[in-house]
Amino acid sequence: MRIKSFTGPSVREALKLVKAEFGEQALILSNKRLATGLYEVVGAVDYDLSGQVAVDLKAASNRSGSAGQGNKTSIVNETQNSASSRDSGKVSGASMAAELKKELKELSELKDLCVSFVTRSGSPVSEVFNKLEENLVKNGVDKRLARKILMNTLSGATKDKTADIMYLKACMRKKVYERIKVKDPLAGRGVVAFVGPEGVGKTTTIAKLAAHHALKGKKRMALLTMDTYRIAAAEQLKVYGKLIGVPVEVARDVRELKSFMSSHRDKDLVLVDTAGRNQKDAARMNDLKLLADECPEMKFNLVLNSQTRDESMYESVKGFGSLPIDSLSFTRLDEGSSHGSILNAMVLAQKPIAYLSTGSRVPEDIETASRDRLLSFFMPN
Numbered sequence: 001m002r003i004k005s006f007t008g009p010s011v012r013e014a015l016k017l018v019k020a021e022f023g024e025q026a027l028i029l030s031n032k033r034l035a036t037g038l039y040e041v042v043g044a045v046d047y048d049l050s051g052q053v054a055v056d057l058k059a060a061s062n063r064s065g066s067a068g069q070g071n072k073t074s075i076v077n078e079t080q081n082s083a084s085s086r087d088s089g090k091v092s093g094a095s096m097a098a099e100l101k102k103e104l105k106e107l108s109e110l111k112d113l114c115v116s117f118v119t120r121s122g123s124p125v126s127e128v129f130n131k132l133e134e135n136l137v138k139n140g141v142d143k144r145l146a147r148k149i150l151m152n153t154l155s156g157a158t159k160d161k162t163a164d165i166m167y168l169k170a171c172m173r174k175k176v177y178e179r180i181k182v183k184d185p186l187a188g189r190g191v192v193a194f195v196g197p198e199g200v201g202k203t204t205t206i207a208k209l210a211a212h213h214a215l216k217g218k219k220r221m222a223l224l225t226m227d228t229y230r231i232a233a234a235e236q237l238k239v240y241g242k243l244i245g246v247p248v249e250v251a252r253d254v255r256e257l258k259s260f261m262s263s264h265r266d267k268d269l270v271l272v273d274t275a276g277r278n279q280k281d282a283a284r285m286n287d288l289k290l291l292a293d294e295c296p297e298m299k300f301n302l303v304l305n306s307q308t309r310d311e312s313m314y315e316s317v318k319g320f321g322s323l324p325i326d327s328l329s330f331t332r333l334d335e336g337s338s339h340g341s342i343l344n345a346m347v348l349a350q351k352p353i354a355y356l357s358t359g360s361r362v363p364e365d366i367e368t369a370s371r372d373r374l375l376s377f378f379m380p381n
Contacts, residue, residue: 003044003155011039018043030155042155128165129154132172139378140340142310145347149175173379176343181352182369183327185299186213191261191270193295195288195323196303197316198276201331201357203233205303206271207240209355211363213269214244222264223248225273226257226291237273240362254294261295272298279319292323299326301354306330306339313341317349327354334359339377 004021008014011031018026018041027044034040129150136146153172154162161167185192186209194202206223213219223241225248227233234250241248247264251257257272264270274291277284292300302325304316328351330342346353353374359365367373 003042003157005040005042007034007038007040009038011041014039014041017041030152044155128163128168131165132168136340136379138338139380140338140342140344141378142340142344145344169379173375176378177371177375179347180343180371180374181346182371182374183352183354184368185301185327185354186269189268190299191272191295191297192299192301192326193272193274193291194301194303194329195274195320195325196276197278197305200276200303200305202276202303203227203236203273204360204362205329205331205355205357205366206273207237208357208363208366210240210246210271211244212366214246215363219268220266221246221269221271222260222267223271223273224251224257224260224264225249226251226253227273227275228252229275233273233275254291257291258294279316285319285322288323300324301327301329302349302351303329303331304345306333306342307336308341310341310344313345314348317345321349325349325351327352329353329355329357331357333357334365342374343378 006014006017006021008017014031015028018028022043028041030042032040132150132153133143133146136149137143141149149172153168153175156171157164157168194206196202203225210221210223214221223237223246225234225237227237228250234248238248240246249260249264251260261270274288275284277288279285292298300323302317302320302323304313308316328346328349330339330345330353333339333356342353353369355366356369356373357366
C-alpha cells in the first residue's frame, strides 16, 4: 500500500491532486482542514492483491450513493460534521457551503468503504487489522473509534509494515498515548464544582480528594454542598468534613453559595458538591447553567461511572456538555476489567481526565490520572 497526503485550497482541489498522482483507483483514508486554511486529503493505492489496485474511486463513489449510511452519530463522524458546520459558516454563498458539505459527506462514505475493504479483503493487512481491532474492542473501545485509530495507524505505515502486527501495535499505542489528555484541577488554588448523573459517586469522590489535600497536602479547604435533594446527602459530607477537620456549608441556592464562597476566599481549595441530575431534565440542568453563569471563576469536573454503557455515557457527556466542563473523572473502576469507555468519553467530550476512583475507601481509593495509567487500560501489553 502506497500512502501520501495532498493539500489544496478546497477538498475538491486536493482530490484532484490525489487523482493526478494515484489515478481513479485511489483510496481516501482521511481528510481535514489545516490551521493554514488548506485542506489535507490522505490517499492511497493498494497493489497487494494479485498486482491489481484495490478499489476504483469512481466506482466506489457511485456505489456509496446507494449504500446505507448506518449510524450517523458515531464518534468518528462527529468531528467531521462539526468541522463541516464551522467551515460552511466561513464560506460566502449557500451553494459553496452546500458543495463543501457534499464533498465531506462523500469523503466520509469513501472512508467507510475503505474500512470495509481492509477488513474484508482476506489479505494479510486485513488479518492484522481485525486482530488489532478485536483487542481494542475487547478492552471497551468503541468499534467506530477503534477503526479510526487503526486507519490512522495504517495511513502512516509503509507497504512492508502494513502486515507487521508488532510494529503497528507499537505505532497505535503511540498514537493513542499522544491523544490522551490529563489535568489535575486541584493542583493550584480555586473553586471546583463536581457535577454528573445521579449515583455516580460525586460526594465520595469529593471526600477522598478533600482528605488527600487537607491531610497529606496540608491545604486549607472548605466543602460546600448544593445537594438538598438526596436524603442525608449534606449530613454525609458533614461527617467526612468533621473527620478531616474541614468546614462544610449547605447552600440552598446560588446566592447562598456565592456568599459561602466569599467567606472562604482565604482557603486554598473550595470543593462544591451538586445534586445528581438527569441530563434530559431541562429545568435542573438550567440550575447548573445558572451556577456557571453566576460563578465564572468556578471550574466544573464531570464525574461519570466507568461502567456505564456507551450510549448512556455519550448522552451524559453531550447533556453536561452545555456547561463549561473543565475535566472528567471516572468512578467504580474496581467493578469491571474493561475501561475503554473512558477513552470513548474523553474523545467525545474533548476534555482531559482528572481523577480515577478505584474503590470505596476514603481517601485511599482515588488517583490522579496519568497517560501511562490510562494507556494500560485501553491497550494493555
